[in-house]
Amino acid sequence: MTGLRDSALPHLDGHLASSDPLSPFAAFHTLGAVPRRLVSYDAVDQWEVETRRLPPSLQKLRRNARQFAEQALRPLALETDLAPHAEPGHLSPQLQQLISRTGRAGLLSDMLPAPLGSGATSRFRHPIVLQQCLRVEELSRVCGGLMLLLSANVLGAMPILLSGDTSAIRRFLLPVFRAQQRGEAKLFAFAITEPGAGSDAEDGHGARHYRPGVVARRDTGGWRLSGRKVFISGGDVADTLTVFAALEGEGMESWTCFVVRRGMPGFRPVRNELKMGMRASTASELEFDNVFVPDDHIVGGLRQGWALNRATLNLSRMPVGALAVGFAQGATDIAFDFATRTRLGGKALIQFQEVQLQLAQMLAETSTARALIWQSANAWTPRQATSSICKFQATDTAVRVADMAMDLLGNHALLHANGAEKVFRDARLTQIFEGTNQINRLAVIEDFQDALLARASDPATV
Incomplete structure (x- = not known):
């Protein structure tokens, strides 16, 4: 009975x-x-299980980020994805309001604890990269384009922070942080990629053979920058850009980080790319036509740009992996929602064990990628190999999970309103930016090079 x-x-x-x-x-x-x-x-659901494993301050960060994403990003996600590409330098009123709202919420200036920034002091018992990973995952789960519009700000500010130059931090970071917290729509951008060099800006061997495209020529009291940068996220709308340029007559080893302000004579956004994914954030081509940058706008000193670039990438590649986890989670959520709402032969799809098997696989791959990110990001010193593994493993996982979601939805996956095809387009971009996944795989070997050479030269290993 x-x-x-x-x-x-x-x-x-x-x-x-x-x-x-x-x-x-x-x-x-x-x-x-x-x-x-x-x-x-x-x-309880998997998200709640994983959140409860975090320290209290990080639990609060994750919960607040999810709530903000649902309230501020969700209503704009599909609409901004369909919107025509903006003219360089133009922000729609909706996006201006979103940036202002994000700044007031403290999500643009939380790289430093209050009162310098907006981060809760208790959170800084934990690595900043882990904090950023938790935040970007929740934003990207809702919308990749809006996440990138807001999060590229961190990438642009990071070289200034990593320089340890207290004068530069005081003059360039803190005033913008305060303006953001007041609700002013101000952003940073990070400019390394050039028309003739994508991965060459992120790989030492390629950089050794590359002829720099943006060059700094000495002038009285400063430097004149000339050349072009391309694919710069938010570069056309940023107020402050960290621009990497080689010194005249020298190679990439002379790369120097310059702070360029919007409105400097000779600097202008040329155009924005027509993008497949993350469409709410621009990828801009920037022109530097003899732009004068004073000496006190150099970050970290002359010829320190290559070190700042590589350090920034080591920190940023784990959050890129985390945003990919957000895409995988978003695709998984869409698939679960579809399976519970859609009926076949009078039964909800979730009742079919073939569907359950696919959903379980999507959940497992997403949770595995998240575990990799969280474990890796909990280190205070990000290693290149670890960061690159996080980046290519999580982004490949995101594309695979998004593809599985589209398979499950069938012809419904092609409908923009369902969100699955948008997640797929957004996720595909992550395999390319922040160093292609091929370059990131080579970066792993580069980190282990000395140990591999020692093993190869040891007769006992032959």
Whole structure:
């Protein structure tokens, strides 16, 4: 009779109701108090399970980021994805309002604790890269383009922070942070890529053979920058840009980081690319026509740009992996929602175990990528190999999970309103920027080069 009674309770085909005596939820509750504390658990979703494992300050960060993404980004996501590409330097009123709202919420200036920035002091017991990973995942889960519009700001500010130059931090970072917290739509941008060099700006061997495109020529009291940068996220709307240029007559080893302000004579955004994904954020081509940059706008000193560039990438590649996890989670959420709402032959799709198997695989791949990111980002000193592994592993996972979601949705996946095709387009871009995944794989080997050479030269290993 018990079996018959419990079989009538809500359950999925092929599964028992959670209150059935043979369900683990019910069975574990019959154990004694001590073993129950070891093995019994509540039926909550995976996001809640993982959030509860975080320290309290990071739990709060993750919950606040999800709430902000749902309230501020969700209503704009599909609309801004369909909007025509903006003219260089133009921000729609909607996006201006979003940037202002994000700044007032403290999500643009939280790289430093209050009062220098907006981050809660308690969070800085934990690495800044882990904090950024938690935040960008929640934003990208809702919209990749809006996430990039807001998060490229961190990338642009990072060289100034990493320089350790207190004067530069005081003059360039803190005033913008305060303006952002007041609701002013001000952003940073990071400018390394040039028309003739994508990966050459991120790989030492390629840089050794590359002829720099943006060159700084000495002038009285400063430098004159000439050349072009391309694919710069938010470069046309940023107020402050960290621009990397080689010194005249020298190679990439002379790369120097210059702070360029919007409105400097000779600097102008030339055009914005027509993009496949992350369309709410621009990818801009920038022209530097004899732009004068004073000496006090150099960050970290002459010829320190290459070190600042590589250090910035080591920090940023894990958050790129995290935003890819957000895409994977977004695709998984869409698939679960579709499977529970859509009926086939009078049954919800979720009742079919073939569908359950695919959903479980999507959930497993997403959770595995997230675990890699969280474990890696918990280190205070990001290693290049670890950062690159996070980047290519998570971004490849995101594309694979998004593809699985489209397979599950079938022809419904092609409908913009469902969001699956948008997630796929957004996720595909992550395999290319912040160093292509091929370059990131080579970066892993570069980190292990000395150990590999030592092993190769040891006769005992032959």
